[in-house]
Amino acid sequence: MSWYGKEGSMTGVVLSSRVRLARNVEGVPMGKRLSADGAEKLIEGAGKALSDCDRVDFRRLDPVTAAAYAEEHLVSAEFASSDSPRALYKNEGEDTYIMVCEEDHFRIQSITRGYSLAEAYSHAAAAEAKLAGVFRLAFDPELGYLTHCPTNLGTAMRASLMMFLPALTRQGAIAPLARQLSKVGLTVRGMYGEGSDAAACLYQISNQVTLGITEEETIKKLTRLSDTVINEELKARRELFEKAPEDVADVCSRAFGTLTHSRVISCREFMENWVSVRLGVSIAELSGKNADLGIPETLTYKTLDTSLIESQPAVLTLLSGGGELSPRERDVLRSSRLREMLGA
Amino acid sequence: MLCERCGKNEATVRYSEIINGKKRSYSLCADCAGELGIGTAVPTDIFGAGSLFSGFFGDIFDHPKAVAASNVVRCPVCGATLSDIAAEGKVGCSECYRTFRAELSPTIRRIHGGVTYKGSQPAKDAPEAGGTAGKPVSELDALRAELYEAIKKEDFERAAELRDRIKALEA
Numbered sequence: 484m485s486w487y488g489k490e491g492s493m494t495g496v497v498l499s500s501r502v503r504l505a506r507n508v509e510g511v512p513m514g515k516r517l518s519a520d521g522a523e524k525l526i527e528g529a530g531k532a533l534s535d536c537d538r539v540d541f542r543r544l545d546p547v548t549a550a551a552y553a554e555e556h557l558v559s560a561e562f563a564s565s566d567s568p569r570a571l572y573k574n575e576g577e578d579t580y581i582m583v584c585e586e587d588h589f590r591i592q593s594i595t596r597g598y599s600l601a602e603a604y605s606h607a608a609a610a611e612a613k614l615a616g617v618f619r620l621a622f623d624p625e626l627g628y629l630t631h632c633p634t635n636l637g638t639a640m641r642a643s644l645m646m647f648l649p650a651l652t653r654q655g656a657i658a659p660l661a662r663q664l665s666k667v668g669l670t671v672r673g674m675y676g677e678g679s680d681a682a683a684c685l686y687q688i689s690n691q692v693t694l695g696i697t698e699e700e701t702i703k704k705l706t707r708l709s710d711t712v713i714n715e716e717l718k719a720r721r722e723l724f725e726k727a728p729e730d731v732a733d734v735c736s737r738a739f740g741t742l743t744h745s746r747v748i749s750c751r752e753f754m755e756n757w758v759s760v761r762l763g764v765s766i767a768e769l770s771g772k773n774a775d776l777g778i779p780e781t782l783t784y785k786t787l788d789t790s791l792i793e794s795q796p797a798v799l800t801l802l803s804g805g806g807e808l809s810p811r812e813r814d815v816l817r818s819s820r821l822r823e824m825l826g827a
Numbered sequence: 828m829l830c831e832r833c834g835k836n837e838a839t840v841r842y843s844e845i846i847n848g849k850k851r852s853y854s855l856c857a858d859c860a861g862e863l864g865i866g867t868a869v870p871t872d873i874f875g876a877g878s879l880f881s882g883f884f885g886d887i888f889d890h891p892k893a894v895a896a897s898n899v900v901r902c903p904v905c906g907a908t909l910s911d912i913a914a915e916g917k918v919g920c921s922e923c924y925r926t927f928r929a930e931l932s933p934t935i936r937r938i939h940g941g942v943t944y945k946g947s948q949p950a951k952d953a954p955e956a957g958g959t960a961g962k963p964v965s966e967l968d969a970l971r972a973e974l975y976e977a978i979k980k981e982d983f984e985r986a987a988e989l990r991d992r993i994k995a996l997e998a
């Protein structure tokens with residue numbers, strides 16, 4: 484089961500924690516200089532090192548399945564759409580995914596549910612140790628792990644949190660927040676965004692600095708600053724509800740109605756209403772279930788987040804059997820799945 | 828002035844960031860700013876974080892030795908020259924960093940702020956051997972989860988207590 488179908492801590496604000504490590508093999512050319520034969524050896528060797536993982540050969544994968552992996556946040560979009568030799572090793576129980584022959588020879592990713600960066604890091608580090616048992620990983624005492632792109636030198640680690648920040652978004656607080664965080668070496672990015680509005684109010688907060696800071700310090704810093712963001716968001720949610728309880732209840736109720744009673748729903752309309760319903764679940768929780776927001780108490784973040792991933796085009800297409808769907812067919816199918824998943 | 832990234836369009840966006848206490852400012856055109864997700868919210872791969880310039884080895888040739896060496900010296904492993912690396916903005920293999928250490932180091936210092944590596948060593952201190960982040964942070968994770976629950980229940984006394992414990996652990 485993928486991360487979004489699991490339980491986790493603080494899922495009201497943090498959907499997932501992710502740690503990525505970039506690793507390369509000493510003396511093996513990278514990127515466009517890597518030969519097909521060299522790539523094959525890396526893929527084979529990784530298979531030996533990662534005997535607890537299933538291998539997915541992306542060269543032989545149909546494009547819809549490959550795109551679905553990216554929509555589930557399990558591989559990068561570049562990896563999904565590339566046409567060079569590459570493979571994914573996955574250990575779903577450990578939430579660990581290793582892309583072989585991405586930009587770097589190995590990109591180890593662990594994506595865990597909720598707020599659990601340390602767990603994600605320990606899973607990623609465990610996979611690294613297995614690779615180090617088979618390959619001599621490129622490392623320099625002054626520069627750290629040697630990466631294809633010099634921006635990743637050092638720990639070559641990106642730790643990130645996927646955060647749901649609807650109340651801060653509504654307050655217009657995201658841009659100032661992003662500016663503040665960038666001053667201390669963190670990056671905030673909108674996900675599912677078009678232009679300046681992140682339709683799903685989902686943001687990825689990650690470390691930018693990788694040299695001169697340890698893995699542990701990186702995680703501590705990201706966590707410390709994220710705690711502040713979480714508290715601000717919760718405060719803003721309370722204020723929003725206290726200021727206009729009827730209006731909030733109206734928006735949430737209607738959004739739930741739309742998700743459970745539509746017959747044709749676009750990805751965009753889905754996401755806008757998904758935000759209101761998820762916010763509603765959180766506000767009900769914050770108010771000690773006293774608030775009637777027209778959303779059944781049994782609706783969980785797990786179900787909501789699964790509906791988010793399963794409403795994306797490629798995943799939706801796969802779930803319907805994999806045959807090609809027109810956008811209209813997808814919109815019809817999305818609505819019927821939503822009625823099934825969320826229906827009262 | 829022209830955009831520092833593409834060098835083609837008029838720069839209209841001024842962007843600065845501070846890494847390790849060093850401020851860097853860039854002038855970018857609207858297209859490049861858009862592509863890099865500056866002032867917008869376009870999702871990009873997190874490994875792209877910080878790679879503002881694909882060709883940020885552009886200043887490689889400020890180093891006098893570099894000019895002479897640019898097309899002569901080749902990396903013994905992958906065959907890349909300094910010119911190749913500058914053009915691509917990426918090395919050809921790990922050995923390139925050693926072959927061209929003197930020439931690459933000003934650029935690396937500029938990107939990362941002149942600091943040296945701190946962090947884990949390959950395999951030796953991997954988590955199975957009693958690793959770097961493992962336990963103390965896991966305890967923090969648990970405390971934070973508790974803190975979150977306390978805040979939700981508006982149990983501020985408990986929250987304050989948990990905050991103190993978290994602070995003590997982080998110190």
Ligand SMILES: [Zn+2]
Pocket residue numbers: 830831832833834835836855856857858859860
């Ligand atoms: Zn430009």
Ligand SMILES: [Zn+2]
Pocket residue numbers: 902903904905906907918919920921922923924
């Ligand atoms: Zn080389």
